[in-house]
Amino acid sequence: MNIREVLKKHQLFQQLPGKTIALLEKEAEIVSFEPGEVIIPPGHIGKYFGIVVQGQLEAVSLNGERLGVIDKEEYFGEMSLLTGEPSTAEVRSVIESYVLLIPHNVMSRILPESPHMIKKFSSTMRVRLMQRERSVEEREALHIARGSLPGPGDLVSTPGATVKKIIVINCGDSSLKWNYYDLDSPNHITCGQLDNIGSEHTVHIVETGPIGSVKIERGLHKANHTAAFQDILNFLTGTKGPLNSLCDIDAVGHKVVHGGEKYGSPVVIDDKVLENIRELGSFSHLHNAANLKGIEAACKLLPGTIQVAVFDTAFHRTIPAYAYLYGIPRKFYEEKGIRRYGFHGTSHHYVALEAAAYIKKPIDKLKIITCHLGSRASICAVDHGRSIDTSTGFTPLEGLVMGTRSGDIDAGILIHLAREHNFTIDEISEMLNRESGLFGLSGISDNMNELKEAASQGNREALAAIRVFCYRVKKYIGAYIAVLNGIDLLVFTGSIGVSSAGVRARVCQGLDRLALLLDEIKNRSIESPKDIEDISDPSSSVKILVIPTQDEKMIARETIRALRQKEASEIMGMPRNRQQEIPISVSYRHVHLNEETRDILFGKGYKLTPDEKLSHTGQIVYRERVTLVGPRRKIEKVRIQGPMRPEAQVEIARTEEFLLGIDAPVRESGDLAGTPGITIEGPKGKVVLKQGVINIQRHIQMDPEDALLHGLRDGDKVQFTAGGERPLIFTDVLITISPHHRLEMHIDSDDAMAAGIETGMMGRISGIVGRRAE
8 A cells, every 4th residue: 555645645634745745654654453453552642643544443442332433534543642641442453454653743743834634633632622521431531541551661651752772871980881772672681881980990791682681791991981982882783782883873861960950851962951961060069070971972972863861850840949948048049059959860750650550540649758778868759740858958968867878967066077176078078978877877887788687696886777777767758748648659669678678667667557557478578579569568558669760761761751842842943833922811819619619608509600701711700709718817809710610629829828827739720639628708608628729730721723733732841931021931831731721821920920920911832841740
């Protein structure tokens, strides 16, 4: 079958220019499917837009019900283009069929230049989205499908994975760790490590082959980082390597320790990014400079290959100000950047996603505490996929007791040592970073296994070191349970977290009142597992999991994400989109009621009176007003916004939180689990909500047509530049798509005041920075 002929005959493509048809012809393929063969499994994010060339397909629900057929010349996969959500149905062949498959990234590139196609798709999508909004069953099916998505350990299923061959680099001052990933051969291991770089005898150990691979040792003489990276490339393209040519490499992902406040997501490296990494080296002089050596070597030896920086601090960019500010004069933050940044972010992010996938629930519905316990250790509180606090701070030194690092310490001790004992800054740094922690407390070793052996033989100092380590972990867990208002999952990772049953047992002892119950037999039987293990007691309401971390796979995944963001940003930069401004609407405090709360506040069956239409169809402001009553104060004459919701919801800004005496989390509309409650008073009564108060996440509302035009999906996060007297750049602005929306950016009154913005002013999307809780 001729792809060009199929394209020319189909009504969708008849108005496309010849160069676009040529692109489609190059990238598309016609694939045959036998009767009963699955084309799209349920719970998978589609990677293709498909057209039936010959034969017939059917869509089948999760419970086996036939939803419909897809006949010759009909298409499927357009919803995934818009939502980025997993399929809630299985698409399979009824009879022998031939299907034209076009990669989503190709469709996203051509759509903004095809108004005819956008009109066609958006019309279909409006109908489908309205069906979903009306159907409880469809929403539940989507929830199940999202929960069934694989974790980041399954690179092949990474959304937007159009690249196939990736090198991951973790470069130290005298070492270089690397991994090679081929998404077409996920079980083939190719990785290595070079040590003693710059010395007389640089050693390169390579692991290669299928799972259960062999090791190869290669020697180098006085190799610098460029020579070290060259030896990696020599192996990869050599007789025992997996590559035919360096041109086969699609991307290189680099671990960069410190991204500061500049980077909350992976980024394609250019001259500006390199400059920023150098500048941020003042915050992490031991790490960023070393990371740069690897980047510079890769850029020199692979000049035509995309290089991506993945920042260890990026996952923690969502920590709120009240958690990242220190109790010192604010000028040190504003002028010198002194604040909590957090580290080990790729590990915390990886195991949180893996934990959610393991229990088959979306991460944006969960509260998780992740414990990365090793020679370097930290704990993270993850609320609905967002890091909201972590034990490491301005540097990795803060927090838990580590192998040779002290963790938390009274700053007055350092003043005392300097003033009374003449310690210099360098001596204090050496003591805190290399002479403290388990090693300093025990006087024996920084290795937990050696300390356990010594403690079992009666060494008191070794036992004390272990107790201090476990106590500090337990204390942070308790604190983070309070911060999160309960948890669903507790995860142990890192070399100690995965291998030490004794540490896990000590940490969990006495936490039964907090709904954490450890199965002692399961826990003792787990020692350095390769896969996820559940060690919670069957009666425990909190799942306790042991998950080996894989930073390198997470970096590969983030590299794929960065390339998808780059493609989407390029689509937004197309001439058709470049000049499009988006109106801004300032959202003031308001409530959404359900029928039950309306009846209590205004009387049974009361009909609220519409006052003015909001800009998005179907949303109404009513004339009636209510009073919000918090622990501290009350706010009167709060407007009601409709239509009715399944659950009552209150949206307030930060300043109003203070007035009421409530700390509300940043959430999407409707995501209310675990949020604080409030009292609402009306003329006929009052309602005490147990939950429902949120600080609404900044978002841009779009209808399907606008989303397709911009190349954006529901749940994408973008950077938005708003006008006003003081132009302000907002990051992590969520895209929400509904057939009821009109194009509009929504910010709360605090943001509007900070930027001097009023309703009706305009702004622009300047790039895509990520996805909703991924």
